[in-house]
Amino acid sequence: MTGISDERIAQIEARRDELQAKMATGQxxxxxxxxxxxxxxxxxxxxxxxxxVRRLRAELADMSAMIARDDTDAELKAMGVExxxxxxxxxxxxxxxxxxxxxxRDSADDRPAMLEIRAGTGGDEAALFAGDLMxxxxxxxxxxxxxxxxxxxSSSDVGGFKEVxxxxxxxxxxxxxxxxSGVHRVQRVPVTESGGRIHTSAATVAVLPEAEExxxxxxxxxxxxxxxxASGAGGQHVNTTDSAVRITHIPTGLVVxxxxxxxxxxxxxxxxxxxxxxxxxxxxxxxxxxxAGARKSMVGSGxxxxxxxxxxxxxxxxxxxxxxxxxxxxxxxxEGAALDEVIxxxxxxxxxxxxxxxxx
Numbered sequence: 023m024t025g026i027s028d029e030r031i032a033q034i035e036a037r038r039d040e041l042q043a044k045m046a047t048g049q050x051x052x053x054x055x056x057x058x059x060x061x062x063x064x065x066x067x068x069x070x071x072x073x074x075v076r077r078l079r080a081e082l083a084d085m086s087a088m089i090a091r092d093d094t095d096a097e098l099k100a101m102g103v104e105x106x107x108x109x110x111x112x113x114x115x116x117x118x119x120x121x122x123x124x125x126x127r128d129s130a131d132d133r134p135a136m137l138e139i140r141a142g143t144g145g146d147e148a149a150l151f152a153g154d155l156m157x158x159x160x161x162x163x164x165x166x167x168x169x170x171x172x173x174x175x176s177s178s179d180v181g182g183f184k185e186v187x188x189x190x191x192x193x194x195x196x197x198x199x200x201x202x203s204g205v206h207r208v209q210r211v212p213v214t215e216s217g218g219r220i221h222t223s224a225a226t227v228a229v230l231p232e233a234e235e236x237x238x239x240x241x242x243x244x245x246x247x248x249x250x251x252a253s254g255a256g257g258q259h260v261n262t263t264d265s266a267v268r269i270t271h272i273p274t275g276l277v278v279x280x281x282x283x284x285x286x287x288x289x290x291x292x293x294x295x296x297x298x299x300x301x302x303x304x305x306x307x308x309x310x311x312x313x314a315g316a317r318k319s320m321v322g323s324g325x326x327x328x329x330x331x332x333x334x335x336x337x338x339x340x341x342x343x344x345x346x347x348x349x350x351x352x353x354x355x356x357e358g359a360a361l362d363e364v365i366x367x368x369x370x371x372x373x374x375x376x377x378x379x380x381x382x
Contacts, residue, residue: 026120028079031072038062038069064127071120078113082106118377125376130231130306131197136173136299137188137229142205144223146180151208151333152225153182154356159190159199161358168192173292174282187296189232196231201368203229204330211335220336224329232295233302240298246270247290252281269293276300331364340364345371 041062044050050058088094089102139155141148163170169191176184190199207224215221252266266281267289278300280293332341333352340355341348347367354360 026072026075026117026124028076031076031120034065034072035069035076038065041065068120068123071116071123074116075113075120078109078116082109082113085109121377122373125373128197128200130200132194133196133231134189134191135196135199135229136232136296137170137190137199138185138227139183139187140185140226141178141183142224142226144208144221146178146182147208147210147212147221148223148225149178149182149184150180150212151182151206151223152184152186153178154208155206155225155227156183156186156188158356158358158361159188159202162361163190163192163358165358166192166198168195172282173296174280189295196229198365198369199229200231201365201372202227202330204328207329207332209332209334209336230299230303231306233298238298238301238305240271240294240301244272246272249286265289267293269297271297271301274301274304342368344368 041058045055045058045062085102085106089099089106094102137159139152139159141152144151160170171189171191173187173189175186178184205224205226207222209220209222211218212221246269248268248270249264250266250268251264265284265286266279267286268277268279269290270277276297278293278297280289280296283289283292330342330344332343333356334341335352337350338352339348339350340352342364345367347364349355349360349363351360351363355364
């Protein structure tokens with residue numbers, strides 16, 4: 023049984039009813055109505071789960087009282103005992119569902135995400151693996167109806183990416199991708215390996231909630247903006263105009279460069295978008311470290327230096343080391359089709375951990 027009291031359940035339902043009544047009056051102005059609608063949308067599923075717990079608890083109390091009475095006949099008592107057994111099975115499930123609904127939500131869960139993939143140890147093979155990961159996330163996004171837009175990419179000579187940054191937009195993007203941050207390791211025989219030896223290489227993935235201009239106020243005086251001629255692959259405009267942009271955020275020392283667009287204006291806008299998102303993530307991390315004694319979740323720490331997953335080609339398996347999950351579905355996962363199995367397991371583990379921390 024969870025520690026959610028009947029009084030707390032009554033408060034949740036009363037708050038839902040209060041918001042519903044306010045919106046029904048037609049007296050709220052535009053902003054107030056939008057705020058009330060948002061609050062109602064958040065509390066309604068919690069209130070529904072609370073109502074189910076209240077109903078089951080009431081039935082349990084009624085049945086227990088009935089079978090305890092001396093004047094209840096044997097047949098009714100037998101039926102009551104069966105009903106109580108059924109309720110006692112369903113009630114803990116309903117209470118857990120309510121507890122999950124009541125868990126504090128990450129305010130960034132509904133945001134788009136910035137996906138950054140960088141080749142790590144392993145040279146050309148690491149760059150090829152970074153390309154495999156980018157395709158996996160792109161296909162996964164397509165399966166969910168999300169839109170992926172490449173912001174910048176540095177291709178490798180043999181294919182794949184030394185580094186690629188993309189914006190992923192859609193419903194619940196950050197909520198589902200946020201546990202992908204960390205070091206992804208691959209074990210396979212490279213196409214360039216004539217001896218058939220298995221090599222291990224790695225790529226780093228970072229998933230950040232995208233920031234809007236209203237989230238982070240960047241003073242012009244805090245920026246140093248340098249323009250220069252783009253270099254490397256990139257089309258005919260390379261080395262003909264000063265279109266590449268490097269932005270340095272002086273207070274933090276963060277540096278963002280952008281040269282993928284032909285227009286200096288577009289490169290500056292893209293660089294500012296990346297900078298704003300990284301500053302927003304820094305602020306989120308600072309706040310998180312100050313709250314709840316800086317609790318570091320096993321699943322959701324987002325430590326980019328942590329090895330989180332191994333893709334083993336000879337054995338056709340994918341192992342997520344944080345939750346000791348191994349799936350022998352490597353091709354389907356890399357195609358994006360079975361990635362949900364890993365993500366769902368990570369979300370379930372995170373929920374279980376947070377529930378345990380509340381009850382503890």
